[in-house]
Amino acid sequence: MTTNVSIRLEEVEELVRRKLDEMKTTKCSPISVMVEGVQEFFASKLDVMKARIKSSPGDVQLEEVDALVSCTMAEMESRLRAVEREMWTMVCGVEEEERESERSTVTERGDDGGATCCLGSMKPPSIILRNMILPKDLWPAFPRGLNLSVSDYFLYQPGFPTRANIRTILKPSAYDLQYEEVWLTTKDHVDIYAFLIKTKLGNTHSCPTLIFFHGNAGSIGDRLENVKILLDDLSLNIFLVEYRGYGPSKGVPSERGLYRDAKAAFRYVTTRSDLDARKIFVFGRSLGGAVAIHLASRKATRGRLAGVIVENSFTSVPSIAKKVIDFPGIRYLPRWFYNNKFDNKVKVGAIVAPALFISSENDEIVPAGMMHKLYALTGSDKKSFAKIDAGHNDAFEADAYTRLLHDFIQSALSVTSTPDDVCAPVKTAPPPDGKISRLDSEEDMWEDILVSETTTKLLLTS
Structure with missing residues (x-):
C-alpha cells in the first residue's frame, strides 16, 4: 500500500506542476502571480503529505493523495476570481460596485453546503472589445458588442466548396x-x-x-x-x-x-x-x-x-x-x-x-x-x-x-x-514510463480549466 501511495503522489505532483507551468507561460502578470501563489499552496500541502508518509507510511490513504488535485483546483479557482475582479477594472474601466450589480452569475453556496464556483461573470470578448474601442454613449447601439470572432468564422468551413447540402458527402x-x-x-x-x-x-x-x-x-x-x-x-x-x-x-x-x-x-x-x-x-x-x-x-x-x-x-x-x-x-x-x-x-x-x-x-x-x-x-x-x-x-x-x-x-x-x-x-x-496513467479524469478536469472560454478570456497575451 505504501508503494502505491508513493507512486500515486508522484503522479499527482507531476500532473499539477505541469499544468501550473502551462498556465504560467502567459505574459499576463496577474495570471503569473496567481499561479505562483497556487504553486506555493500546493508545495506546502505536498511537503506535509510527504512528511506524513515518511513518519507513518500506513496512515496515508490513496483518497487523501487524490484530494490534493481537487484541493489545489479549488484554491486556483478562488484566486482566479480575485484576478477577474482586478482585470475587470483594468480592462473595462468598471468600478467594483457597478460590476457587482451587472454580474450575470454570482458565486453562491450550493444546497449541500459546498461552494459552487462560477467564473462566468466575465463579459464576452465582443463586449469587452466594444467597451475598449467605442465611447460609452455608443454602447447601446451595439448590445452584443463587436462580434469579430475571426477564429470561428475562418476556421470551420464544412460547406466549402459550396454544396447544396453539407450533410451529404461522397462515400x-x-x-x-x-x-x-x-x-x-x-x-x-x-x-x-x-x-x-x-x-x-x-x-x-x-x-x-x-x-x-x-x-x-x-x-x-x-x-x-x-x-x-x-x-x-x-x-x-x-x-x-x-x-x-x-x-x-x-x-x-x-x-x-x-x-x-x-x-x-x-x-x-x-x-x-x-x-x-x-x-x-x-x-x-x-x-x-x-x-x-x-x-x-x-x-x-x-x-x-x-x-x-x-x-x-x-x-x-x-x-x-x-x-x-x-x-x-x-x-x-x-x-x-x-x-x-x-x-x-x-x-x-x-x-x-x-x-x-x-x-x-x-x-x-x-x-x-x-x-x-x-x-x-x-x-x-x-x-x-x-x-x-x-x-x-x-x-x-x-x-x-x-x-x-x-x-x-x-x-x-x-x-x-x-x-x-x-x-x-x-x-x-504502455506509456514510456511503464505505468498506465490513472489520472485521466484529473487530466480532463485540468484541460477544462486551461482550454475553457472563461479562463482564456483572462489570458491577455498577444
Whole structure:
C-alpha cells in the first residue's frame, strides 16, 4: 500500500506542476502571480503529505493523495476570481460596485453546503472589445458588442466548396473502396461519423492503422482521392474521422470539441479486435495537424501511438490569423479574442512517439517557418522533417509522397517491434514510463480549466 501511495503522489505532483507551468507561460502578470501563489499552496500541502508518509507510511490513504488535485483546483479557482475582479477594472474601466450589480452569475453556496464556483461573470470578448474601442454613449447601439470572432468564422468551413447540402458527402464506394460506416459518441455526448477503410490485403490486424484528421474545409468525403492513393501504394487501414458539425456528424465545431472527437476516435480503433492497437498512427493536415498534435501530447495517449504525421500545420491560430487574414488591425487583437487557439507550439514538446513533419514548399497558407518551428520544438527523440514540391492541399499528389510515408511508418514500427514481428499481433504498448496513467479524469478536469472560454478570456497575451 505504501508503494502505491508513493507512486500515486508522484503522479499527482507531476500532473499539477505541469499544468501550473502551462498556465504560467502567459505574459499576463496577474495570471503569473496567481499561479505562483497556487504553486506555493500546493508545495506546502505536498511537503506535509510527504512528511506524513515518511513518519507513518500506513496512515496515508490513496483518497487523501487524490484530494490534493481537487484541493489545489479549488484554491486556483478562488484566486482566479480575485484576478477577474482586478482585470475587470483594468480592462473595462468598471468600478467594483457597478460590476457587482451587472454580474450575470454570482458565486453562491450550493444546497449541500459546498461552494459552487462560477467564473462566468466575465463579459464576452465582443463586449469587452466594444467597451475598449467605442465611447460609452455608443454602447447601446451595439448590445452584443463587436462580434469579430475571426477564429470561428475562418476556421470551420464544412460547406466549402459550396454544396447544396453539407450533410451529404461522397462515400468510399465511389472509389471502389471497401469500408464500414461508423458512428461514435464522444465524452460530451455528441454523435460523430467516420469511415473505416481497410487494407486491400485482407489481413487488417497485420497492418498499421492511420487515424486521419482533415483540414478545416469540406468533409471526409473530400479526402477519398487522397485515401485511395495511400491504399493503392501502402498496406494500411485508414480511419477517417468527421469532426462535429461537419458532414453527417452532429454538434457544433470548437477547439475542445475537436479534441474530444479525436479521443473518441482513438478509443474506438484501440478497442477493435481486428486492428492492432500497437500500430496506431495519427495523421493531421492543416487544422487536422493541431488535432493530431493534441492527441499525441496527452499523457493518456501519447505513449500508445506508433507515430505522428503532421502536414502543413501552424504554430497557433492567433499566429496564423495574422498571416492569412487581410485585416490591418488583426495584429493588435488580444489573445483572449480568439475562441480557438490550437496552441501547437506549446504542445509538441510533449510528443514522445516518432514524428514526421511534411512541409509543402509552395504552401500558400502556412509559412514554412511554422512547420520548422514545430519540428524544432517536438519532444520526440525520433523525428524527421521533409519538404514536398506542392501546395497546401495537394501534397499527397507529389511523386515522393507515399514513399515518404512508407519509409516513416516502417521506421517507426521498428522502434517498438523486432524486424521479425512487425506484422505480428501484439498487445497495446504502455506509456514510456511503464505505468498506465490513472489520472485521466484529473487530466480532463485540468484541460477544462486551461482550454475553457472563461479562463482564456483572462489570458491577455498577444
